[in-house]
Amino acid sequence: MSAAAEPALFAGRRFAVVGLGRAGLAAATRLAAWGAEVKAWDDGEAARDAARAEGVAVVALERRNLEGVDALVLSPGIPHRLPKPHPVAAMAQEAGVPILSDVELLYRAVRATGSRARFAGITGTNGKSTTTALLAHILRRAGLAVEAGANLGPPALALKILGSDGVYALEMSSYMLERLATIRFDAAAMLNLSADHLDRHGDMAGYAAAKRHIFDRQDGTCTAVVGVDDAPSAAMADELASGPARLIRVSGLRAVPGGIHAAEGRVIDARGPSPIRVASLVGHPTLPGSHNAQNAAAATALARSLGLGPVAIADGISCFPGLPHRQQPVAEIAGVRFINDSKATNADAASRALGCYPRLFWIAGGRAKEGGIAPLAPYFPRIAQAFLIGEAAGDFAATLSAAGVAHTVSGTLERAVADAFAAARREAPAVVLLSPACASFDQFPNFEARGEAFARHAAALAAQAPSCGVAS
Known part of the structure; x- marks a missing residue:
C-alpha cells in the first residue's frame, strides 16, 4: 500500500503513548500519520525532547486527559501490573482504558485496509529471534512479500502495510503478548520455557500463561507450533492438542511422531505416512547445536503451514546468514x-x-x-x-x-x-x-x-x- 493511502486509517481515534524509545516513538509517529490524535509521554527528558523533534505532542498524562482515549500504548518494558504498575498505566486501568501492544494496532491497521495478510508470531524464552529471522528469510527466498520485526528489529508500527499476499513474521515477547485484544496469528510458535522475567509475571505459571496468549483466538484454519524439548512446553502442547488450531510438535533433540524434528543433522517432517527429509543442518555455520535444530524445525513447521514446500524451505535454511550476537x-x-x-x-x-x-x-x-x-x-x-x-x-x-x-x-x-x-x-x-x-x-x-x-x-x-x- 502506498503511504498516501494510509493516513485515514485511524482518523477520529485518540491514543495515549507512554515510553518513547524505539517502539513507542514509532507508535506515536505512525498513529499520528494515520490521522489519530496522539498524546505521548516518557519519564526521561531526552526521550521527550527527541519525540518533540519528530513532531509528537508530548503531554504530562493525567486522569483527566485519559478520558475518551481509545487505548494506551505502553512500551513493552514498562509494567502495567507487576512488580508495580506505571502511574499512567494504573490511571488507565482505573478509567477503563485498554492497554495495548503496538502489534495489536498493526493488526487492526492492516485489517482496516481490507488486506488479508497473514500473521505469524513466534515466542519462547530463547530462540525466538533466530526463528523469526529464519522464517522471514525462508519466505523471502520463496518470493513472498514479508515484513519482520516487533520484539526483533523494526518495531511493529514501523513495518509496511502489506497486501493480502503478504506475511508478517513477528517476534513476540511475553510483555507484548499480555497486551493483545483482537489479533489472531494464522501461524504461532512457542519454542521453549525456562524461568525468566518472573518479576513481571509473578511466578513461572504466570510467565507460561503470558506466553500461551500467542495462541488466543486461533481457529481451525490456524496452526499452533510448540517445542517439546522441555517439560513446561510439552505440557502446553498437550493442552493445545484438542484444538481448535492444528498442532505441530517440534524438537531439536528427538523424533516426534506426527511432528517435525531434527535427527542426525536433518530436519524431518514426520507428519505424513512417509517422513520427509526437508533440510540439512550438517556443518551449518549459523545454526549450530540442538537449540538451533529446534529453531529450524519450528521455522519449517511455520513455513509449511503457510504453504511452502520442502524444496523452498531447504533453500532458505541452506543460505540463512544468521543473526548478530547469537553464536x-x-x-x-x-x-x-x-x-x-x-x-x-x-x-x-x-x-x-x-x-x-x-x-x-x-x-x-x-x-x-x-x-x-x-x-x-x-x-x-x-x-x-x-x-x-x-x-x-x-x-x-x-x-x-x-x-x-x-x-x-x-x-x-x-x-x-x-x-x-x-x-x-x-x-x-x-x-x-x-x-x-x-x-x-x-x-x-x-x-x-x-x-x-x-x-x-x-x-x-x-x-x-x-x-x-x-x-x-
Whole structure:
C-alpha cells in the first residue's frame, strides 16, 4: 500500500503513548500519520525532547486527559501490573482504558485496509529471534512479500502495510503478548520455557500463561507450533492438542511422531505416512547445536503451514546468514576463534552455546538473573577457564570455585577478552566464547552494545597480529 493511502486509517481515534524509545516513538509517529490524535509521554527528558523533534505532542498524562482515549500504548518494558504498575498505566486501568501492544494496532491497521495478510508470531524464552529471522528469510527466498520485526528489529508500527499476499513474521515477547485484544496469528510458535522475567509475571505459571496468549483466538484454519524439548512446553502442547488450531510438535533433540524434528543433522517432517527429509543442518555455520535444530524445525513447521514446500524451505535454511550476537564468529587470531553470543542473557540461553563446544574459554557475567549460573553445572567440565565481568563476577566466582572450575575475575569485558586470548592461544586451536548468562545493564545499555564491544576488542587484538584476520 502506498503511504498516501494510509493516513485515514485511524482518523477520529485518540491514543495515549507512554515510553518513547524505539517502539513507542514509532507508535506515536505512525498513529499520528494515520490521522489519530496522539498524546505521548516518557519519564526521561531526552526521550521527550527527541519525540518533540519528530513532531509528537508530548503531554504530562493525567486522569483527566485519559478520558475518551481509545487505548494506551505502553512500551513493552514498562509494567502495567507487576512488580508495580506505571502511574499512567494504573490511571488507565482505573478509567477503563485498554492497554495495548503496538502489534495489536498493526493488526487492526492492516485489517482496516481490507488486506488479508497473514500473521505469524513466534515466542519462547530463547530462540525466538533466530526463528523469526529464519522464517522471514525462508519466505523471502520463496518470493513472498514479508515484513519482520516487533520484539526483533523494526518495531511493529514501523513495518509496511502489506497486501493480502503478504506475511508478517513477528517476534513476540511475553510483555507484548499480555497486551493483545483482537489479533489472531494464522501461524504461532512457542519454542521453549525456562524461568525468566518472573518479576513481571509473578511466578513461572504466570510467565507460561503470558506466553500461551500467542495462541488466543486461533481457529481451525490456524496452526499452533510448540517445542517439546522441555517439560513446561510439552505440557502446553498437550493442552493445545484438542484444538481448535492444528498442532505441530517440534524438537531439536528427538523424533516426534506426527511432528517435525531434527535427527542426525536433518530436519524431518514426520507428519505424513512417509517422513520427509526437508533440510540439512550438517556443518551449518549459523545454526549450530540442538537449540538451533529446534529453531529450524519450528521455522519449517511455520513455513509449511503457510504453504511452502520442502524444496523452498531447504533453500532458505541452506543460505540463512544468521543473526548478530547469537553464536556469531567475529574473529580468528592465531587459531583462536572468538564467538559472540551476547544475546545469552540468562543461564538457559548460555547453556545452548556451552553445549556446542567440547572445550572453551568462557567470558561470563553482568547483571545476574535469578539462579545465577548454578544450572550450568553440567557444562562446567567443558570450561578450560572462565573470565568473569560485571556485577555478577563475585557470585559466579564462588559458584565456579565450589565446582573446581578455573576462573579469573577480569572485571571489564576489554580485560576479559585479553585475558581469555592469552590463555586460549596456549591451547590453539581454541574457542573464546562470550555467552554472559546475564543482562548487560551494569556495564552496557543493551546486549547489542556488549556484543559490539566484544567484536571490537577482538578486532583490536587481531590488528596486533597482521597475519591473522577478523571474520566477516
